[in-house]
Amino acid sequence: MSNAIGIDVGGTKVLGGVVTAAGELLSSIKVDTPSEGGSAVLDAIADVATQLLTQDNSSCIGITIPGYVSSDRKTVIGTPNIDGFNGLEISAQLQKRIGKDVLIENDANAALWAEYKFGAGAGHDNIVALTLGTGIGGGVINAGQLLRGAFGVAGELGHVRLVQDGLICGCGMKGCLEQYASGTALLRTARSLCSENPEAAKSILKHGDGTAGGVLGEHVTIAAREGDALAIECFNTLGRFLGAGIASICAVLDPSHVIIGGGVVDAAEILLKPTRDSLVAHTPFSGKHPVPELVAAILGNNAGLIGVADLARN
Ligand SMILES: [Zn+2]
Structure with a gap:
């Protein structure tokens, strides 16, 4: 089978690469996403x-988009991260520029496909993925196929409602899972605890500029790995919400594996253990209902382009 080209288009970076049929990245190019959006980004x-x-004069090119993609994989339905892309027929626009057919796919779906084919989900045909970043990207493999839904927008798991009348979400609703279990939520908890009690938080604060506002996710992870109680509590809080959310998702989808990705999963078991405990505690018919394995994603930032290249090839 031939190589294929994958291009991961984000709000800040465009990352492209040539990918083999075995999912190996042969070469890559990264450029900034033009801030003016629209045709500048297409260029x-x-x-x-x-x-x-x-x-590599491959005929197959796939592109990820951080937003909703039409079920025919040609048009962006909507994205909050790139100006001028809503409703844009990306496939036709790029055909004009490069003379080749292009498949587009939601970024979280593409990353999940890579983990399914070549990563943490290999060999398992019923998988859910949650990527914890600014929000939560979700994706579902059901019986070996990406779950697309009637309109192409299934698997938006970050917007499953977790808390009635909870925190306002960027989607316009209240109480969505991503408001409680994303990388942003971890930071909000950490900064709040650091601000309330800087003395107790000194093991976190010493890794940044010393202010609560300067705390980054990696500072919380490092402090937690060093055994700091406050940093570990930040992950326990996130894990309680995340596990409860996963329990609801599993009641619908019954996956064998749930893959957790994003920067916060660098904390590994410090995050996964409280998540697993909460998942078991919130699973209906406790003790009788099978509980899926929780595993960390392994392909990192290249997952999107590797996955979309493979989807384009097929
Ligand atoms: Zn939402």
């Missing part, structure tokens, strides 16, 4: 594609 994607085509 940047076309430029990355053209450079990669000089390395």
Whole structure:
């Protein structure tokens, strides 16, 4: 089978690469996403594609989009992260620029596909993935296929409601899972605890600029790994919400594995253990209902482009 080209388009970076049929990344190019959006971003994607085509004249090109994609994988329904992309027929626009057919896919779906084919989910046909970042990206593999739904937008698991009348979400609703279990939620908890009690939080604060506002996710992870109680409590809080959310998701989808990705999963068992405990505690018909394995994603930031290249090839 031939190589394929994958291009991961984010709000800040466009990352492209040539990917083998075994999921290996042979080469990659990264450029900034033009802030003016629209056709400037299309030009940047076309430029990355053209450079990669000089390395490998593959006929298959896939592109990830951080937003809703139409079920025919040609048009962006909506994205909050790139100006001028809502309703854009990306596939046709890029065909004009590079003369090749292009498949587009939601970024979280593409990353899940890579983990399913080549990563933490390999060998398992019923998988849920949650990528914890600014929000929560979700995806579902059901019986070996990406779950797309009637309109192409299934698997938006970050917007499952966890708390009635809870925190306002970027989607316009209240109480969504991503408001309680994303990387942003971890930071909100950590900064709040650091602000309330800087003395107790000194093991977290020493890794940054010393202010609560300067705390980053990696500072909380490092402090937790060092055994700091406050940092561990931040992960326990996140894990309690995340596990409860996963229990509801599993009641619908019954996966064998739930793959957790994003920067916070660098904390490994410090995050996964409280999540697993909460999942078991919130699973209906406790003790009788099978509980899936929780595993960390392994393909990192390249998962999206590796996954979308494979989808384009098929
Ligand atoms: Zn939401």
